[in-house]
Amino acid sequence: MKKIPLFLLCLTISSPLFADGRPNILFLFSDDHALRTIGAYEGSINQTPHLDRIAREGAIFDRSFNVNSICCPSRAAILTGKHSHANGITGNGSAWNSKQWVYSRELGKAGYQTGLIGKWHLKGNPTDEFQHWEILSGKSGQGSYYNPKFLSGSTGESKVEGYSTNIITDKALDWLENRDPQKPFLLCANFKVPHIHRIPSPTHMGGYDGIEIAEPNTLFDDFSSRQPFVKDTWMGLKGMKEGVLNIAPSKSDLEKNPDLTPKFLKEMTVAQRDVWHTAYDSRNREYRRLKKAGLLEGQAGFRYTYQRFIKDYLRCIDGLDENVGRLLAYLDEAGLTENTLVVYSSDQGFLTGEHGWAEKRWMYEESFRSPLLMRWPGKIKPASRISALVQNIDLAPTFLTAAGLGVPDEIHGRALQPLFADAIPADWRKDILYTYYDGGTPEARGSYNMPRHMGVRDSRYKLIHFYDYDAWEMYDLKEDPRELSNRFSDPAYQDEVAQLKQRLEDLKKHYDLPEPPALKKKKKRKH
Ligand code: CA
Numbered sequence: 001m002k003k004i005p006l007f008l009l010c011l012t013i014s015s016p017l018f019a020d021g022r023p024n025i026l027f028l029f030s031d032d033h034a035l036r037t038i039g040a041y042e043g044s045i046n047q048t049p050h051l052d053r054i055a056r057e058g059a060i061f062d063r064s065f066n067v068n069s070i071c072c073p074s075r076a077a078i079l080t081g082k083h084s085h086a087n088g089i090t091g092n093g094s095a096w097n098s099k100q101w102v103y104s105r106e107l108g109k110a111g112y113q114t115g116l117i118g119k120w121h122l123k124g125n126p127t128d129e130f131q132h133w134e135i136l137s138g139k140s141g142q143g144s145y146y147n148p149k150f151l152s153g154s155t156g157e158s159k160v161e162g163y164s165t166n167i168i169t170d171k172a173l174d175w176l177e178n179r180d181p182q183k184p185f186l187l188c189a190n191f192k193v194p195h196i197h198r199i200p201s202p203t204h205m206g207g208y209d210g211i212e213i214a215e216p217n218t219l220f221d222d223f224s225s226r227q228p229f230v231k232d233t234w235m236g237l238k239g240m241k242e243g244v245l246n247i248a249p250s251k252s253d254l255e256k257n258p259d260l261t262p263k264f265l266k267e268m269t270v271a272q273r274d275v276w277h278t279a280y281d282s283r284n285r286e287y288r289r290l291k292k293a294g295l296l297e298g299q300a301g302f303r304y305t306y307q308r309f310i311k312d313y314l315r316c317i318d319g320l321d322e323n324v325g326r327l328l329a330y331l332d333e334a335g336l337t338e339n340t341l342v343v344y345s346s347d348q349g350f351l352t353g354e355h356g357w358a359e360k361r362w363m364y365e366e367s368f369r370s371p372l373l374m375r376w377p378g379k380i381k382p383a384s385r386i387s388a389l390v391q392n393i394d395l396a397p398t399f400l401t402a403a404g405l406g407v408p409d410e411i412h413g414r415a416l417q418p419l420f421a422d423a424i425p426a427d428w429r430k431d432i433l434y435t436y437y438d439g440g441t442p443e444a445r446g447s448y449n450m451p452r453h454m455g456v457r458d459s460r461y462k463l464i465h466f467y468d469y470d471a472w473e474m475y476d477l478k479e480d481p482r483e484l485s486n487r488f489s490d491p492a493y494q495d496e497v498a499q500l501k502q503r504l505e506d507l508k509k510h511y512d513l514p515e516p517p518a519l520k521k522k523k524k525r526k527h
Helices: 006-014 049-057 071-080 103-109 164-177 228-232 251-256 270-292 298-333 392-402 491-510
Strands: 024-030 059-061 113-118 132-137 149-152 156-159 185-190 340-346 372-375 384-386 431-436 453-458 461-466 471-476
Touching: 024 298, 024 392, 049 298, 049 340, 049 372, 071 103, 071 392, 103 113, 103 185, 103 392, 113 164, 132 164, 164 185, 164 298, 251 270, 270 298, 298 340, 340 392, 431 491, 453 491, 461 491, 471 491
Parallel strands: 024 185, 024 340, 059 384, 113 132, 113 185
Antiparallel strands: 059 372, 132 149, 149 156, 340 372, 431 453, 453 461, 461 471
16 A cells, blocks of 8 residues: 555545645636725725625735736736736737746646636637636627626637626636545636626615715815826716616616617516616616706716716625625635635726726726735734735735745746735835836827826835826825825925935836837827
């Protein structure tokens, strides 16, 4: 009989479902999740008991940032552990190089069973990045909220009846149930919520009627302190179209005139449409009444739009939280909780009405920050609050280190394990670099009429360089956490401005950041 090593024997006795000893990794990920809509974060406006459980039993990161606040670049930065210029995904139009190094392939090579289910959203399908993948397809990789199509490397494309968040969880649970229990796993469950156009699940469509959700106190920012082109970007709440606010004809109106049926309702089954009409027809009747009475002009209309927007956002988050709960319950029931690192994050934060916006992309705090919660029993003390500066490029090295693997020198991020101790290590980074490339100028417009920018943030200050305009902003986040007073030209801040400019140059050199490519002149786009 083959001799069983003592450590494996001990593991077999203490954890009969698991023989390897290395931790499992369950990485839960959403799209556009604002920190103010997670109960565990300061200033939260809602309840998220299951997400909060991860924070309560593990750690909440208060200063977690992305390197480039938009969908595709964020996903690529996480997979590669590198800033955008080094992984090639500088914007949402960049083509994914499937051959490049990714952490998930390394875990697979080291004996992990690896899977990704849900939103992939890179231009180019996965190949061998994950051993198993089932990704949302259609709508440029966004997928539909109702009856979405999935694409899998093994079974091709198929439409699944149901609601996106529930289906991704069902598929994740199915994968967990049918995995090889002798191997540790990496499972990425990538949800579409709460990305625009926000349609809640049937069980959460009805919430939040008759109550007012708190407004951010920068809802009516006058932009007086910012660079002038900042206010000209196309991301205002007031510009949101009726359709994306779930304002559509009623059931009886559509029965009389089916040609008016919007596409998102056409994608639903009859039963799903009935649930939608039950929830939204009365809200939309009220909308038409207010509009006809002239009660949605000016600030009143802005406030109404905010309430419609934020309530759908929160209904989507309620569905996400419920499904996070289903996955955590599975870990409990399967005896996997103790040996699984659970991570929750989102590709970026989101401006949920701050400065009048409903978007991301900016280096301003609401979109630059990403939620980050981690639970790892025995490794992370319950209710830890981590204030060190971390970025999404740190996740790849964290996962490699958890699996006992080395981190290649070319990786920009740093494993987060040293932060699980009580104090921030003395050699932890003091500042972070941000780059955003999907922008332009009036002559060469980029998406949302955004300016390209880069910047540096330390634990107190932030410097932003809008290099196509040779314009700058600087904020003192301790005195001005909502970034309403640009101090770049304030005589009292010139020492700090000079230091931050130097640090930006240092970080550009450190990460070998090339000069941004010249802008290409484009035809003027309509909003
Ligand atoms: Ca996103």
